Amino acid sequence: MGWEEKQVRGYPEFVQTAQRYHGRPIFALFCGDKDAAGKSWCPDCVTAEPVVRKELHNMPDESVFIYCLVGDRSYWKDPNNEFRKNLKLTGVPTLLKYGTPQKLVEEECFKAELVRMLFTED
């Protein structure tokens, strides 16, 4: 069956989507919002996204890849935002396997080998 991608924005939409696919492996990449020209305010996210996308084919069958825009810069900087509070995210970009302690944060997302390891680890 391969894998499928869902693009969401904001915390409630993320949670709703993750819950819908409960039971399948879910990987999520959290990035800062993109402007009208498609560029994110988060330079690390700009670097990480193509690296992650290139490794997506390594995800197990039936996986769901959720690409989640967290919000604008000021929302992200707020220490009480829902992503920080509920998902315990500490930085963007974050790539994680939902429901497990497995995640890669910031520069770790630039390394194809680490991304591949996250997608293929059991």
Place this chain on the structure above:
Amino acid sequence: QEAAKYEKKVMVLDFVMPTPLGNSWGLGGTCVNVGCIPKKLMHQAALLGQALQDSRKYGWQFTEEVKHNWMTMTESVQNYIGSLNWGYRVSLREKNVTYENAYGEFVGPHTVKATNKRGVEKLYTAERFLIATGERPRYLGIPGDKEYCISSDDLFSLPYCPGKTLVVGASYVALECAGFLAGLGLDVTVMVRSILLRGFDQDIANKIGEYMEEHGIKFIREFVPIKVEQIEEGTPGRLKVTAKSTTGNQITEGEYNTVLVAIGRDACTRKIGLDKVGVKINEKTGKIPVNDEEQTNVPYIYAVGDILQDKLELTPVAIQAARLLVQRLYGGATSKCDYVNVPTTVFTPLEYGACGYSEEAAVQKFGEENIEVYHSHFWPLEWTVPSRDNNKCYAKIICNIQDNERVIGFHVLGPNAGEITQGFAAAMRCGLTKEQLDSTIGIHPVCAEVCT
């Protein structure tokens, strides 16, 4: 990781043989997965239960009885361990250390065979090898032990509350587990063959046992189990344990939900092909004798950790020995691991921190007339308000009279024993004497000041 810093090409072969009940775990070894880490977290869970009781006297008001949920605790603990397993995977990858989840064994000079869980075999050669395979719990060797009993390998991820538990053994593993299980509200019995905490200061070991007994843990002394039968299946089920006295013909029987075996650990050295490369092991204990540079009798094979003969079985000792070894091999360093005055802590309900000689060992080595023992009971300030025991906490310092009253043994029994002991261990490494200790002004009001 240390070797990789020196640009060496490094591979790690880590594989966990499942327990008799099918349990296994991730990268990190015993300490992380089924030892120190989950143990301390569960000990903390038990301490928090006690703190909740104490809190009423400090003014906290809550009407409901406080209950403990085993699954909630275990899930949190396993989640944390999972993050550590993952952290090590990322760390090894980032440092370019090749990791294989495969069982390694020597098949010939400089050659190992790695077998993964699907049975796929690969051969690897290397210039040098470091063995750090550790130990696994020993079973009793009686009918029903592997089918019905659990060990520390199973306890920390048990998917159901163990219920009424019999702990067989009097090692620190046995007493620490019995301690926190009772602290969580379970009915706990400890079956002891002879003495408590063999190898530790016996005066303190007995105080630990007394404290546990006074706080609801039952002890059956001088008995060993001879058979375990299942009365009823379940999670947990019901088990019948038959035990025989070590001093006569008396037989006793008991019914428990869970039987936890903690009678010792055996080195994982018998099935890794050491005979194929000529590494000598102690046939009786399975331990590997090494020189003071952690080298086995085969020059290119080294060993560290719990498998070493006559060395302390502690995580930080293994880590330090390994780091220094690699620095000597590839970094031009000369420091060897110092196995003397290594501090340790037993996390029983009343914690015990120690560094250096026990009283018995000091008497044996230096002679009773040449040592001076200073000791005192103390009552932690935090225990006064809730009226907790006022004569159980205890500190003991052993000094060598012939060497300026050098402090050669430090023992403290009380809350936060580990935190207290760490600093004094550093002082002992600097050659702490009784006079220096006396001239150190205490911090007030803390337990540690009783030592100054």
